[in-house]
Amino acid sequence: MSIDRILHPGLRQRIVSAEAAAALINPGETVAMSGFTGSGYPKAVPQFLARRIEQAHGRGEAFRINLLTGASTAPELDGALAKVDGIAMRMPFQSDPDARRRINAGKLDYLDIHLSHVAQHVWFGFYNEIDTAVVEVSAIHADGTLVPSTSVGNNKTWLDLAKKVIIEVNQWQPAGIDGMHDIYYGTALPPHRKPIPLVRGDERIGQTTLRCDPDKIVAVVLTDAPDRNSPFNPPDADSQRIAGHLIEFLKHEVARGRLPANLLPLQSGVGNIPNAVLAGLASSGFRDLEAFTEVIQDGMLDLLKSGVLRYASCTGFALSPEASEAFMRDLDFYRQRIIMRSQEVSNHPELVRRLGCIGMNGMIEADIYGNVNSTHVMGSSIMNGIGGSGDFARNGFLSIFLSPSTAKNGSISAIVPMVSHVDHTEHDVAVIVTEQGLADLRGLPPRRRARALIDNCVHPDFRAQLQDYFDRASRDSHGKHTPHLLNEALSWHQRWLDTGTMKA
Template identity: 50%
Template structure:
């Protein structure tokens, strides 16, 4: 694989993962590549986990603080969590073992907006970064890094770290070179406008330049990204997608959107992919995306000629589509741009391009507050990710979800959200399989009626009963009956169902 390491100085630093792991010490702050199961280091996490296990067997402590772009995969976040090798983790995760450790208070976790996390590192909020571990497609003759399937916070971690380890992964297609657009966000107080006025605009270079003297090891790998396949769209997902398209058609009819000019952002998951499948047969043409991740549905839209460009920071593809991307990267790099997440999620650019944001949720309350992160207010799922970046700054912000979960035991619409990530001031549209609630310009009392109307029929009487009880209070701008505001959640805890 030497042709992938074209720099003579760095070719001389090739070693085993176990050898490279010796440069990661207990107590180190480690920044790694990776975003939604793409572009994360494949070999070093296991080697570091083994070091931690060996230290623990001797009675010694071995934990690191781990910084990523977003979630990674079982062979990264998972193996480190299982080895009890992480003290602190940020900004976003989705691994079951890691989630269990966080909820058991065995691992510290800071849930940070993705657009903020790189800035935190740049400005030194976390202290000195000891090591950056970044996956690359190849290293150029000059020693520049060609990133792989995710950019994330790579630039910030490579700039900040005292030591750099590069994993060169031959599984990743060399034809990804040219897909990336690397533009550094200047540090305060020297900020300038981000010069992007449309999703397809390139403003930087296709590589990341680094300080070669900081590189202590290069590791060769040949391992795929690990993403779970998306489930086929079920009847509920198809209804949600249909309701979302009805909302878009309403915007066209109102003169606020055209069939040739839809710019989208989409969160990750089965329902968002169902929405994109619905767009395939819609009247919308020349769709553009300015988003975090490229999903299967976007690849289908590109293949069908319905989407002209997709700008993101990473892929989030099923194994089948990841193989397709590898096989045809040379074709797709004409219509896909991968940027640092400080740029893909930048509020300035999101507001400028006028995109319509669509994200998932755990629950919404009757006044339009959204909980994206904590089940029943206390059990962390994954984190806020970039949903806040796009919700607060998008032209239109929408949230999509089935109306119930756990075979009807949990309602997605509740009297009062048990945790609030997105306030009523930022949430514009909420969509379930029972319709959409357009909350724009409405008072809290008017929003409540629309939100109850899209709840599952089994829960509408309970929500109406709560709302009637709340309206017997003294102050009625946002009526609440505090003694019973969380009755849905206490019923779930005590009886296993929000119905009680």
């Protein structure tokens, strides 16, 4: 592997193997690593660290770390460390099946927090001091500044606060990505904050590189490995119907004068349904759209290429192998239309409110009053985490949640009497969409919200059952404002656990 991307003479002298770099991380450390939704994470050091941990455990020695990232990473990081029981505490977001199993078995402590809160919490020391940061970059300039790769995430905070830093320079990352980033160093801690001077999502307010004191960099590792590129499934019939309902609603809002013709900046969660919505926008007739979001996935690249989307601001990528190839092939085109920022900016509540973002995110379930569970299956088992959905749901102009109306081959209803876990309260949820239809909950008191959801979003197999619950709750509950039968409110979940179906 070439050293041509390391132009700082002193840091060239610190090039070591990934194995040697991993040896600099000690048991019990709090380690902050780069990575956001499978992009820009370190590829080599975590795997050698996992080998060290496995060997230590084989000798009967204790060796676990506290792991902080931007968001989810990949099997080479989360998976490798989870498999060897190398993680004591994990935050703020994960999607690895091995880590998930350990979390739900009570063997791994997991802190699921809003992504916009991470940097501030770490600055105030809520999660101990950062002993080591391991950050992937695409190059190091002669002045020692670091060119981020395909995600920024919390890297600015990690580099600022870590006692020692390990840098992976990944030459798989395209050299042309230099200049695509906008790293803002004007944030401050309360009570000395000033407004972030961003009033349009396509503005630049920072610099293109990350700063780090070269004296803190104890090792530089050369790598040549791809990001995790997970394929998206082609939109199925349900996803297409969900997209159709939502696009019809957005057109209605434009016609009513509540949205401009080019909408407002879009935020989209990651997954097949949000990707289907983006695909639907391509043929919807909308033009000159904007995106202020966390992650760019295949659908947004397509919208940029077609001219439907004017620009996209993000903190990372989540691309299929085909889309990743297209991005690298047409990098000169995309670098003029994509801006990558730190997640304390991409998810900042003030900016989300100022720009008036339209948040579109998935959910596990909603209840008849509009409370949404986006993280826990049957109330107790974590799926992935809240991610940035709460940042946009509470602060955006529109908070939209999307889901098929059923799961597990029709045995689970996505609309239930009471959610088994609350991530987004009814106060933060404006619109819920399933393949059955769309419920606009704005301006509706609780009982009218229930009627809108039952009439429009519930699968026919569960509609009569849910209507019966609501009718009896309206008649018999202790209070009539938000009627519930407390002895039945979570009975649907218990029935599924006991019998394998929510159907009565």
